[in-house]
Each structure stands twice: as structure tokens, then as C-alpha cells.
Amino acid sequence: MESFQSLFDDLERSGPVPLYFQIARRIEGAIESGMLPPGTKLDNEVKLAEDLKLSRPTVRRAIQELVTSGLLVRRRGIGTQVVHGKISRKVELSSLLDDLTRDNMNPSTVVLLHELVVPPGDVVEALDLQDSTPVLHIKRLRLTGNDPIALLENYLPPELSDISAEQLESQGLYQLLRAKGATMRVAKQRIGARAATREEGEHFGRPAGSPVLTMTRTVYDNGGRAVEFGVHAYLPEMYSFEMTLVDR
Amino acid sequence: MESFQSLFDDLERSGPVPLYFQIARRIEGAIESGMLPPGTKLDNEVKLAEDLKLSRPTVRRAIQELVTSGLLVRRRGIGTQVVHGKISRKVELSSLLDDLTRDNMNPSTVVLLHELVVPPGDVVEALDLQDSTPVLHIKRLRLTGNDPIALLENYLPPELSDISAEQLESQGLYQLLRAKGATMRVAKQRIGARAATREEGEHFGRPAGSPVLTMTRTVYDNGGRAVEFGVHAYLPEMYSFEMTLVDR
């Protein structure tokens, strides 16, 4: 609709951050801050490119990023609009701890188990292990304030098994893995539900058999090697998965 | 690694299907058929473009599609590889009926409720309704063979409320909506768990209070207008959500 050139004033044209990314971030910010309310029509790509003194493909790529993530909708002959309906953060390859920290939920972690074990069959398959070298098996209770929210069970491959229980209480697992140089590029996960075990019930302060939300996830690095295998149980009153889907 | 030029023989250069899309589909097919096993290195973009007699941006866009959907991994200086680990179909803006049909699960539908109602508050909000015009409220039981799998409750906005119970038993809701010209571009959904109500328990053949997996979804069309609002309960022994996440 209008011109928002001011939004794009100080683009770093020679910095390490790609131009298309800088633009995408600013538009995203403008949408989330309410400066661009739902339904707003963006300037057309040609004009935008002229205003920003950039090429059309660069502008187009920035817009594409936001279309793919569900913030914008493009229609040929019409233009580009901010999506109606409040769109929330999608499911990302992020850690529960990061999510809770970002939302100021005051998260903490209690390590319940920390041992090296010979991997059971399902873990061998999930991590695609070649032999029976012991792997690190951990079980953690995640809380927000004093309220339990999830019981997290994880297996780590031998080369990433030198993590201490103390480290796990002070930092998130993904933080630690990243610090060790693991990349975490692709994850496969399954979300389901089942009745709580007695152990889960005790930690959650609920009777055994009450419903829990479950998520099992295997994370792979750049080279396709498994980095982590996790079986998580969430207290459904406290947590659920929210996501935005876009049809392309 | 090798040359797969044969894969790309008869590209329709002047048809209505974009070239990058044709290429992406063929690579996808080659991966799923096992012709390109996990870890296989694709030819580099420049060579691929030469072989196909296309520009590099076009080839690159085809590859980009598959990277975004988690089938390929690209690394600068290294090349493009087929992702390790069997990657499954991600959560898509698809209907349960389509999924079950594709997997030969012999699905069927029983319409339990079909009525016009003045929309309750949460529905007004979800569908972003301006007045209290009655909306269609339906409740369906979805089965595979003779086994119940889900209880589906939906609300449709007034302009899409002329759908009969008979139509719903023979076709999927999304099929019907599409036939009415609705587009369904973006969806926002939440996956959680809770205890089954008495009604759910009866339909599922389980005691009330046993765990159910829940999904609430609002679907929007091109213009950002809400097309459908659904509250679904799944029998967790029969169904779960599987998805692949890619970090970009």
C-alpha cells in the first residue's frame, strides 16, 4: 500500500549478513510489531527493488522467505499481503529450554539419570549405530518455576557421550551439543499421546494412566549422522505443539 | 557422483509445468524409488545445468525445493547430497481422509451431527465472524475398516455451510471445500493431549478418561478468510503425527 522505505534505511551492503535476509527480518519485525497489520498490501516487487536500490530477485527472495514461513501471501496479478489471522511461531528445530527461556517461563532442569549403557535395539536403530559401544542415557525433569512440564529421556552417540550431569543442569542439551561442534540439520519426529507410566505420574503429580503428550525425535547432522535420540513426555495441561502450515 | 542425465530426458520445455518443478519431481521420485540412495552426491549445479541445457538458477531452484522439504542437504564447497536416514512425509495441509486413502487404509466416515448453530464464542473468534449468522456444525467419526480412529468436529463459515450429510459420508471435507472454490492456503494448528470425554470413550470403545491425541486447526484461504475450524480427537493407539524438520 504505502511506502515503507524508512524501514530499510541502513542496510549493510558489504557486511556478512545477506541483503535478502536483512530485508526479510525487517519485514518480519514490522509485521510482529503491528506496523504492518494483517491484510496490508506490500509495494510491488519492482517498486520495492527500486526504492531499496536492489535487484528484483533479491527483494523477491526476501519475500519468498516470509511466504514459506507463512507470514505473507503472494498472488499473481494482485500483490503481496500480510496474512490474516494471528500467526504464531511454527514448530522449529529448537530446544524446549530455548522456547521456555524466550517466553520468560523461568525453566530449570533436574537430572534424574545419567549413565552409560549398552544401547537397546530401538536406540541402535534410531542412532544407526554400527557396534554396541556404550552410549549416554539421560533422563531429565524439566520445570517452569516449581511446576513439572516434561520428562525428557535422551540417548547420545558415543562420540558425544562425554557430557556431565552438572552441565545438563545448567545448560540445555542442544546448547551443549552445539558447543561440541554438532550441527543438527534435520530432525524426524513423531507426536502422539498415551497413558502416563507410574514414574511419569509421580513426577507430574498425576495418577498413573492420566494422559501425556509424547514426542520422539531423532536429530541428524550435516553428514546425516544421528546426533541425538529423544523420547519425551509432556504434561498436556502445560504444553502443546503449535505450528503454521503453508500450502505451496 | 554419477551422471543421471537420463532421468531428465523428456522435459516439457514449453508446457504449463515449470521446468524447475519438473526437475524437482524427478529427483524426488528417484530418491523415493531408491535410485538415489541416502548419501548419494548429486552432480554439481554447474554441470547439472550444462547437462540439462538449463540455466543454473533454474536447476538451483529445483534443488532448493527439495532442500526445503528435507530431502537434500547442500553444503558449500562440498556439494549436494541425499539426506541420510529415512525421511518421511512431513505434516502437510492435507486431509486425514487423503492420508488414509493413500495408505490403503480403507477409510470410511459416519456423520454423527449435522446442524446449523449460532456460533459459540471460540468459533466466532477462530473463524473471525462479523455477526452471528448461523454456521454449519458437524461431527464425524472416521474409521479404518471397522476400527474407529478419530472423532472430527468442524465449524464452517456461512458461505460454505451448504454441505449435506450425505456428501460428507461419501467425500472428505477438504474435497468438498475445494469443489466449492475454497483455496486453503495457510493453516494454524495445535497438537495436544487430554482425557477422553464420555462421548469419545463410547465411540472409541475405551473408558472415559483414557488418553486422546487432539488437534485444533483453523484453515485460511488466499485472502486470509477463515475457511474451516476443526477440533479433532484421535485414538492414540491408531494415529500420531509424523514430521521432518529442517534447520535453515
Added chain:
DNA sequence: TTAAACTATTTGTCAATACAATCGCACGAT
């Protein structure tokens, strides 16, 4: 009056090119 045809606008697709950044590896210096 109504329907068809045209037009302006805007995104979609594709090409050809240039240079930058990163990675693995071989080679060489210490």
C-alpha cells in the same frame, strides 16, 4: 443491459553472468 474483449498491474519463470565464501585436500615449511 449485459457480456465479451481489452488493458494495466503484478507476480511467475528463465537466462546469462560475476564474484564471494567455504570446504576438503594436497603440498610445503618448520
Added chain:
DNA sequence: ATCGTGCGATTGTATTGACAAATAGTTTAA
């Protein structure tokens, strides 16, 4: 033997240019 250094290979970013296709609105014709 080990640690850098440099080089080739490959993807990442960005520009410019051209034409196609879809949409909404306007004008024209029946």
C-alpha cells in the same frame, strides 16, 4: 611428524534483462 598455506571445487549471493501468465477493472460491442 605437524601445522599452516594455498588451491580447486562447489555452493551462496547479487545483478540485469526478458517474456509469460493471472487478476481486476474498464471499455467496447451486441
